[in-house]
Amino acid sequence: MSGPTRSGFVPPAERRAERLVLAAFGVTFLSGTALLILYLLGGQTQLEGILLTLCLGGLGVGIVIWAQRLMSAEVKVEARHPIGGDRRRIAELGDVLTEEAGFTRRTLLIRALGGALAGLGAALAIPVFSLGPAPGRALYETSWRPGARLAVAGGQPLRPDDLPIGSLLTVYPEGDDSDPNAATLLIRIEPELLRLEGEAAGAAPDGYVAYSKLCTHAGCPVGLYRAADHRLICPCHQSEFDVLTGATPVSGPAARRLPQLPIRREGDTFVAVGDFPTPVGPSFWNMGGG
């Protein structure tokens, strides 16, 4: 496709393409101007999007038509040359890198340099270890202490009548909801339905049972409760825990119970007997060592 010839003749196909490019650039000009006016008038997200689309799209369409219809479509061929592989040159390179620098004669120094770099690496590790505290007791503990009264976040201590049978609330130690890992679900079940064993049964007075709210799989809050079959469900990965049998995992990927917070009645309130017996939230390799 050549441009206009000396006689001024332009082939019709080219003329059509030119008109298309002109129209496309015109769209860009008009929509860009309209966008500015719209913006000055206060803006509107959807209209801004449409105008910006037209503005950019006009430019894109115009340039592509220009390139496809009005520029040389000549297919060109360029030669390739094999890449590398000349063994003599590699040997020469090796000489330059080692012999000329005298590395082959200074093996002792090379080894010492390696040792020095290891020392430098040790020094550089210091800022890395500043990035976070050493994982210590924090993973095993929450802010629950013996005698802490159960309360909703920022609220009064919970009274037994606050919770009808079959319902549940998220509770924290009274006056201290600063530790998110202390989030606990207090659920009220008809006492005869509960099938807890040993100490766990004693730690759930009158059908009030408290479990950690953090899923033992990936730590999401176990935020759903299906009262029909007494199951807590984690919305992240659909682990299900049977409330009646001590929050044992019954479906989904979680493999460990939700830790049960031992509680007892004290007058008209509930208090924690102590912290959770096992770490709450996601598992880690030495969690049994707590």
Add this chain to the structure above:
Amino acid sequence: MLRRSLRPSPGRGRPPSREERERAAGTADEAPPPTELERLGIWLDRRTGIAGVARTGLRKVFPDHWSFLLGEIALFAFLILVATGTFLTFFYVPSAALVPYEGSYEPLVGHEVSAAFDSVMALSFEVRAGLLMRQIHHWTALVFVGVIVLHLARVFFTGAFRRPRELNWVVGFVLLTLALAEGFTGYSLPDDLLSGTGARIAYSAALSIPFIGPWVASLVFGGEFPTDALISRFFVLHVMLLPGAFFGAIAVHLAFVVFHKHTQYRGGQARETNVVGRSFWPSQVFLSTGLFFLTAAVMALLGGLFQINPVWAYGPFEAAQVSSPAQPDWYVGWLDGALRIFPPFEPTILGVTIPSAFIPGVVLPGILFTIVAVWPFIEARFTRDDREHHLLDRFWEHPGRTATGVTILTIFGILTLAGGNDVIAFYFAAEIEALTNTFRLLTLVVPPLAFAITYRLCRTRRDRADEPDEPFAGRTPGRGGVALRRTAAGGFEDVEP
């Protein structure tokens, strides 16, 4: 223009050859006095020597095929992300400090939210055109990773990663992981309820690594989740370290393309020893520029008309709350799916607990990503093929490779669907427990089936190519067959391997 070459200009009688035309551009013996433009060119050239490089550079030939544009679109998406992201940075506050929300979104007024969430709300409701920029940024991020994956698939299935391009495949893999890291850190920055959940799952996966998990999680997140450090750390990663690394890796990636010259499909004049296509200037530059604007136009349309990540509807992050359904961005869906359907397996061996999130959340992605990263070397080990390849394969020519790729894509696909099992359960009124078990079964059964079927189909197709009447004949070069091509006249001619 330039007083480099003093060769005589070509004779007028015949059309000049390409070489002569190139030389002619450098002749000056009968040149008229330089124009303004030429003077500028001379000024620049005498300070940079750019003319010689630019002249050969602009003439560089690039093969034409739509599938070669995928990588370009990824690059353009990155540029759009940098542009919109820079805009967002001017308003975003990377702080977890609590402030009362006092903006124009009534339902949240008076609530305590993080300064980060507050600033994203301001970007969405108060900053003019802020919501448009935010939504373009998020949509482009989704398309960005998608196009990278398509580009990777194109390179994989056509065998474009073989010698001499193995290292550039690895660079491309680094770009993919950087893009994923960009996506994940960006997803966490608005500090809404959903993004906090994503960060929490990442924390749990890090924590699950035997022996070093608690340390890794503590160092990355600055302590036990949730931490105030998360927002500011992810911000620095998202706007500085990761994009910086990405720019560097792109430079290497493109330098390799220039150095190796682009691969091409068989057919026409294409040989292993040449590159057939259009020259860089003007047609490829114009096409690419046009493509950039078209990409940007589509992003503007998505960002303008299709709501995405409405953080005001999710609400601010609160450690004890969670939304349902909880869905990550699409490219994380397969990881979430793996976490969802992995069986409840948490053995304790010699006092060492292997957490249930470890295998699906760390080991499985580790294995899959390692396979992808070193695939060129794995394949070369199997094929014992150390030759240079510049002609691309048809997908059926290497059944083993194609079947492996299809299998990996199938695994990603099933796991991604499994990552939406709560949504599927909701819309199809299915039992979540049954769905989880179904996906467990599918993950075990479908990938091997996909491998077998793909392998079989490719073999059949390849065998058919060996038959003499096959019009597009050409058994895989180097496998002992003869490659033929039909000529315009209807006959056949040999194709050099």
